[in-house]
Amino acid sequence: MVSTVQEWTVLTIVKWTEQYFKKHYIESPRLDAEMLLAFVCQCSRIDLYLDYDKPLRAEEREQFRELVKKRVQGMPVAYLMGEKGFWNLDLFVERGVLIPRPDTETLVEKSCDAIQKWQKLHLKKTCSILEIGTGTGAIPLALCSSLQNICCISVDVSEDALKIASKNLRRHSNLLNPRFNSLKLIQGNQFQMLSRSAEFDFIISNPPYIPTGQIALLQKEILFYEPKQALDGGEDGLDFYRNIFLNGVKHLKVNGELLLEIGYDQVQGIQALLPDSMELICIAEDLQSHPRVWHGNRLG
Numbered sequence: 001m002v003s004t005v006q007e008w009t010v011l012t013i014v015k016w017t018e019q020y021f022k023k024h025y026i027e028s029p030r031l032d033a034e035m036l037l038a039f040v041c042q043c044s045r046i047d048l049y050l051d052y053d054k055p056l057r058a059e060e061r062e063q064f065r066e067l068v069k070k071r072v073q074g075m076p077v078a079y080l081m082g083e084k085g086f087w088n089l090d091l092f093v094e095r096g097v098l099i100p101r102p103d104t105e106t107l108v109e110k111s112c113d114a115i116q117k118w119q120k121l122h123l124k125k126t127c128s129i130l131e132i133g134t135g136t137g138a139i140p141l142a143l144c145s146s147l148q149n150i151c152c153i154s155v156d157v158s159e160d161a162l163k164i165a166s167k168n169l170r171r172h173s174n175l176l177n178p179r180f181n182s183l184k185l186i187q188g189n190q191f192q193m194l195s196r197s198a199e200f201d202f203i204i205s206n207p208p209y210i211p212t213g214q215i216a217l218l219q220k221e222i223l224f225y226e227p228k229q230a231l232d233g234g235e236d237g238l239d240f241y242r243n244i245f246l247n248g249v250k251h252l253k254v255n256g257e258l259l260l261e262i263g264y265d266q267v268q269g270i271q272a273l274l275p276d277s278m279e280l281i282c283i284a285e286d287l288q289s290h291p292r293v294w295h296g297n298r299l300g
């Protein structure tokens, strides 16, 4: 009889788990297997293959088995690892806060471009930014990592999200002072906590935008694990945009710019909500060529 203990090397485990994940319809079986195993072995995915014949220790096998079990039940890899890469940063994530998406990097990229353009026209001035719905703090931290001299206020209604955002802020505090950046986190409902006279050069948001009726149709990883409050945009998915146009844009300076992540099919719906005080600059597409960012500015 073959000893099973000796068979559980890095390579056999990766291969076995890949097949097991495939059977359970996990979308990226090999990647997930490698990420979870690297997490357990406390090394990078590449490092796994430097030592692929190495047998795993019993406690590593036990920890890995638990993670695999939870993964096939639907728990996203990022929650299992407690971390997610976004832009050039590793961010803490936990259940209770949305896992930052690659789509949102398009919003960050377009925001960086627009802020840099603004900075060329306003030399040495600090650029003030309001962000609504910060979650992990992904967007302002990514901006701080790519820009200097920005002053950001980020709001979220969720206490859980703000706890994680604060942890991420502490983890990446090197992106602040030495770069002349500041980031303040505030708990509140959209614009309600702001003084009436508060005005910003930019407002940026990835708000919840899934129509309520479509939430139940989301893949189980999202539906059963991620916070509904981060996703549910009301009956037509446009509630947050409606409120941003109604109550948010008065917090924009004249010529101030608004950058919003949107659902791929929401351009027309959003254009129909546009108040006279705002105009569209452009719609930017994500890496899959879907409309993903609405960029506009406040008129005089």
Ligand code: SAM
Binding pocket: 098, 099, 100, 101, 104, 132, 133, 134, 135, 136, 137, 138, 139, 155, 156, 157, 158, 161, 188, 189, 190, 206, 207, 208, 209, 229, 230, 231
């Ligand atoms: N900015 C993060 C990102 O891109 O990964 C999270 C975006 S998530 C789609 C939307 C966020 O808005 C969630 O963190 C949620 O808690 C927050 N949110 C929901 N309703 C809100 C409200 N009324 N006021 C402020 N934030 C809200």
Ligand code: GLN
Binding pocket: 101, 103, 206, 207, 208, 209, 210, 222, 230, 231, 232, 261
């Ligand atoms: N893109 C996210 C998803 O597919 C939705 C994010 C949002 O509502 N802002 O789940």
